[in-house]
Amino acid sequence: MDNKDIANIFLRIADMLEIKNENVFRVRAYRNAAQNIMALARPLKDIHEEDPSLLDNIPGIGKDLKSKIIEMVGTGELGYYDDLMKEFSPGFLEMLNLGGLGPKKIKKLRDELGIENIDALEKACMKGKLADIEGMGARTEEKLLEAIEYFRKKQGRMLLQEADEYADEIVAYLKESGNFKKIEKAGSLRRGRETVGDLDILTTAKDAEKAMEYFVGYFGVDSVIAQGPTKSSVLLKAGHQVDLRVVDDASFGAALVYFTGSQQHNIKIRKLAKNKGYKVNEYGVFLIGKTGKERKIAGKTEQDVYKKLDMEWVPPELREDNGEVEAARDGTLPQDLVQLKDIKGDLHIHSTETDGRATVQESVEAAIRKGYKYIAITDHSKHVKIANGMDDKRILKHTERVRKLNQKTKGIEILMGVEVDILDEGKLDFSDSVLKEMDIVIAAVHSRFSLDLETQTRRILNALDNKYVNILAHPSGRLITTRKPISLDFDRVFKKAAENGVFLEVNTHGERIDLNAANCRRALELGAKVVIGTDSHEVEQLDYMKYGVITARRGWVSRKDVLNTYSFDKMVKALKRA
């Protein structure tokens, strides 16, 4: 059982306890624990094997949940969960995924109408049966039928890049109206999560009511879920939800904190405020007087809000309740988180020589336009047949051409490199005699993703021991929507990378985002450094660098820990292995 499995079981338990009308704080404790487990970089199994008492350090895990975790990592099962599940028929809990339907109503539907799944619910709605139940009516049935339809055609979470593009289109539409003053993308998109569920947009407007009217009139809107004076929600035709909120200028900062989240982060700072005798909501920070009278003491900017709570301003990417609140109070937040403007070059780019769609020349020109000081051309090796990988003869010719282009190109350095396949047992797809001709060598797995943990780990470790390897590309091999990460002992790989001076890639290619944020943070803890590479196969993909930067920031990565923030000379020097 990996961390995700365990977290999911806790979430299901929370759902079931909620339906059983258990103590809401007990329910919350399970959800909170699940969140914290999902944020861990190390498998609970490893942590437990090293020392069970280390589990006590995980926030939200106390005596009871710890013993449940131990049972799960030990036996792969949880008796308590299995027992609870017996009380619910298959498909019942799925109804919780319908918008507007929660634990209370779901229970009522079962108790009074015997509804056990979505199909039965749909039939009951169509027959008008729900109107018999107190608190439900015709409109409830209508809404539920809509929710069922939406659920069936619903797309999963969007990839970060996809969400960003949808949001940009909506922001552009809002700007056209001339009614909005400030417009900010918020929510998990602003925090840079690798996938985004709903889009959240925060605004100030000259006329709030007109602003809402205009928003729900967006051409991409399929239906309106809710529309009030300060908050509206719509469903896009593409199957995603967008929430828009309009606030006063004096509340914008507090609203931005609230709307950016994460929920866990918000809860923590609100608790902290409460202990100080303040109240924090989306309108500001309020001082509660002796008579219960409230006085607003901050709200216009995010900086003001955090300052009133005696905290440093927390960069949005860090707001996951992973220790950033404590760090912001102690003044120990990372001071130099990497930024897009720090990036001086892109060291993972493909060309038409293999499976890229841009010529080397086109990529060079695009990189110059971006103000980059250097790039590396890193095409595939022969093992990746589907990508037209190069053999010895071709790579040497390719090298010659790239070097010639470098000589006659001013304003940027073009490195010749390769993305060489890691074969069985960690052998590489080019001999050392070829690799030593390269300025930069990226090693990568493109096959045999399902090897067992030990074989896969040894394979990667061996590859990192090749003295010509500089970078380990997309270390987990996962594709967010289609392929699980390979079984890998990341700690051993990170330690080896640190030892050998190999940089771990944060690959920004849409489906990859690999390393992910949690792994970045763990890699740094173990002394390794990273490089952010776009793995571009066409010129437009060079722009995805920003998603790698945001991911690295989520992993608490500072500029000094990123190879391609270095000057050309320093970068070349850093590539030299001992």
Added chain:
DNA sequence: GCCGTTTTCGGCCCGACTGTTTTCAGTCG
């Protein structure tokens, strides 16, 4: 079920919108 710069017991973030209701419970973020 967790947790502690008042506490090992008694708290646990806070508000908007909806539908079915005459004042609020449920859901959501």
